[in-house]
Amino acid sequence: MSMFAEHIELANQFDDNSVAFQIKILEKSGFSEETCVPPCLTQLPIAKTLSIAMDEAETVIFSIVKEILEKNNIHPKAVDMLITNSSTFSPTPSLSAMLIKEFKMRSNIMSFNLSGMGCSAGIVSVGLARDLLRVHKNSLALIVSSENMSLNWYTGKNRSMLLTNVLFKMGGAAILMSSRDQDKKEAKYMLKHVERTNIARDDQSYACVFQENDDEKKTGVSISKNIASVAGQALKANMAILGPKVLPLAEQFRYGLFLVLRKMMILGKGHFYVPDFGKAFEHFCIHAGGRAVITAIEKGLKMKQEDVEASRMTLYRFGNTSSSSIWYELSYIEAKGRMRRGDTVWQIAFGSGFKCNSAVWKCVCNIQTDEANVWNDKIYSYPVEVPETIKIL
Numbered sequence: 001m002s003m004f005a006e007h008i009e010l011a012n013q014f015d016d017n018s019v020a021f022q023i024k025i026l027e028k029s030g031f032s033e034e035t036c037v038p039p040c041l042t043q044l045p046i047a048k049t050l051s052i053a054m055d056e057a058e059t060v061i062f063s064i065v066k067e068i069l070e071k072n073n074i075h076p077k078a079v080d081m082l083i084t085n086s087s088t089f090s091p092t093p094s095l096s097a098m099l100i101k102e103f104k105m106r107s108n109i110m111s112f113n114l115s116g117m118g119c120s121a122g123i124v125s126v127g128l129a130r131d132l133l134r135v136h137k138n139s140l141a142l143i144v145s146s147e148n149m150s151l152n153w154y155t156g157k158n159r160s161m162l163l164t165n166v167l168f169k170m171g172g173a174a175i176l177m178s179s180r181d182q183d184k185k186e187a188k189y190m191l192k193h194v195e196r197t198n199i200a201r202d203d204q205s206y207a208c209v210f211q212e213n214d215d216e217k218k219t220g221v222s223i224s225k226n227i228a229s230v231a232g233q234a235l236k237a238n239m240a241i242l243g244p245k246v247l248p249l250a251e252q253f254r255y256g257l258f259l260v261l262r263k264m265m266i267l268g269k270g271h272f273y274v275p276d277f278g279k280a281f282e283h284f285c286i287h288a289g290g291r292a293v294i295t296a297i298e299k300g301l302k303m304k305q306e307d308v309e310a311s312r313m314t315l316y317r318f319g320n321t322s323s324s325s326i327w328y329e330l331s332y333i334e335a336k337g338r339m340r341r342g343d344t345v346w347q348i349a350f351g352s353g354f355k356c357n358s359a360v361w362k363c364v365c366n367i368q369t370d371e372a373n374v375w376n377d378k379i380y381s382y383p384v385e386v387p388e389t390i391k392i393l
Contacts, residue, residue, distance in 0.1 A: 004037060008165075011046045013155040021159055025166045030291040030312070030386050035319035036170040038150050046153060053089060053150040060146045060172040061095060062102055068174040069103070071372050072186070074140070076103035081132050081141035082111045083125045085323055087352070088211065088221065089148030090115035099144065110136075118209060118351025119287055121145065122323035123359045126177070127194040133179040140180060146172035147322035154220035161220030167290055171321030171328070189361040192344070193245055197238040200353045205230045209352035228296050234356035235297065235348070239275070242358050246280040246344075274302055281360070283338065283345040284308065285329035288315040293350070313382050323349065326359075328374065332382070335375035339367040 005023050008014065014022070038056040040047050061084070069076060082105065084095040091098075094113035099105070110132065117124050122145040129141040149168055154161045178187065199205045208224045224230070244252060255275050277284075284307045286297050294315065298308045310329040314321075318328055326347045333339050340363065347359040370376070 002033070003042065007041065007044060007046065010044055013046065015157060018157050018159075018162060022162055022166050025163060027389050028291070029166060029319075030315050031169075031319050032316050034317050038170055040150050041153065048151060048153050050091070050151070053148050054091065056150045056170070057086070057089060057091070057095060057146065057148055058098065058102075060170065061099060061144050061174075064146075064172050064174040065099060065103065065142070065144060067372060068142075068176060072176060074176070076105045078140055079105055079109060079142045080136065080139040081129060082109055082144070083114065083128055083141065084112070084144045084146075085114040085117060085121035085125050086146050086148055087116055087118050087121060087322060088152050095144070095146075116352070117323075118353060118355060119289060119320075119322045119325070120349035120351030120355045120357040122173070122326060123194060123347060123349050123357035124196065124351075125323075126175070126191065126359050127196060127357075129177045130191055130194060133177060136179070138180050139178070140183070141177045143175040143177065144172070145175075145323040145327070147324070152221065154218065156214045156216055156218035156220060158214040158220060158222065160222040160224065161214060163223045164221045167223075167320045169319030169321055171318055171324050173324035173327035175327065187364055188367060189345075190364050191359065192362050193242060193358070193360040195238055195242045195245075195358045197234055197241065197356045198353050199230075199234050199237060199355075202233075202354075205233070205354040208354045228292055230354050231293060231350050231356065232296065232300060234350065234354050235300070238348075238356040238358055239277075242360070243275055246346075246360060247275055247277070248279050251275045251279055274300065277301060277346065278303070278307070280344070281346045282340075282343040283333050284310070285326045285333075285345060285347040286311040287349040288312075288318075288325040288329065289320055289350060291315065297348070309383050312386060313384070316384065316386050317378075317382075323351075325349075331373050332375050332379075334367045334370065335373045335379040336382075337367075337369070339363050341366050 008022050009019050040052045082096050096111040096113045114121050125143045133139055154165055208227050208230045211221045213219055286294055288311050294308055294311045310332040314325055314328040326349055343363045345361050349357050
């Protein structure tokens with residue numbers, strides 16, 4: 001963090017107010033010194049070119065795909081479906097094409113490249129893979145979630161756009177999903193539900209996270225002050241769909257009774273019943289979009305501190321890695337030895353549009369310590385107490 005703050009000051013790309021604002025946000029971000037940024041942001045002058053962005057993309061996606069294929073002893077030609085997602089970086093040829101070329105995958109592979117879907121794109125990819133695997137039996141799908149910082153460095157004065165410089169960090173995740181009988185014994189999880197909610201019909205929600213030019217014609221992604229409120233609306237809509245499928249009958253009855261009383265105007269608008277999702281899930285992976293987002297969901301769903309521990313620690317160590325953050329969180333739970341056969345986990349992700357997407361997984365084996373787990377080197381030191389403000393000197 002200190003190096004990042006120093007480069008913001010020395011880059012000569014910002015006025016004093018913009019520098020002070022970014023450092024203030026960084027100090028309250030809940031990040032550690034371990035968060036990663038691409039090489040271009042560690043050099044002076046800070047450069048922003050397509051070739052640098054391509055280098056960043058290759059560094060992330062090539063390494064995570066190589067690791068997951070080697071770990072599972074899978075030849076690249078065995079992959080039947082390839083889905084990549086990166087919200088703001090969509091080069092030609094696509095990221096999926098880059099992977100096909102690098103790993104010499106089959107010419108008849110079904111490849112998809114998702115862009116502009118925001119931080120919830122990872123679950124969108126999971127839903128797409130599920131639908132494809134239902135149609136194409138005995139197949140293997142590879143999902144690659146990443147984001148690109150290099151081309152999205154904003155040098156203007158708009159504070160809502162300067163936020164993205166600070167909040168987003170470098171990272172990625174690769175996931176294998178299968179409908180092959182031979183993979184049943186090796187599988188860790190079974191996908192139970194994917195629910196997607198999109199409230200883009202509402203103007204405020206649509207403009208909540210928006211890429212545009214500022215008054216000086218500089219391109220950036222603005223994050224509205226209303227994002228917590230909009231995320232809450234999207235989450236409520238998503239829970240209304242997911243709840244009846246996962247909650248115990250007693251919780252469904254209480255929630256149904258509440259709705260009836262509300263409709264009969266016996267209860268006023270100030271009353272709201274929040275179902276106890278802790279009775280449906282053992283674990284939660286809430287998108288590490290920011291400290292305020294995690295806290296708002298924790299309070300709104302009346303969660304325990306342990307329920308949001310994986311999200312807070314992921315934000316602290318890795319920052320907001322966009323669509324891949326929910327997989328860092330799942331790895332944290334595994335590294336802590338908390339995942340057991342039969343446990344269910346709820347992944348919640350938010351994205352531009354505005355979207356709230358959920359995935360529910362059931363653990364189908366006793367998770368063993370994995371040497372490739374990204375947390376293994378330091379899991380013994382977590383959780384840590386994250387101070388409200390980390391002073392940068």
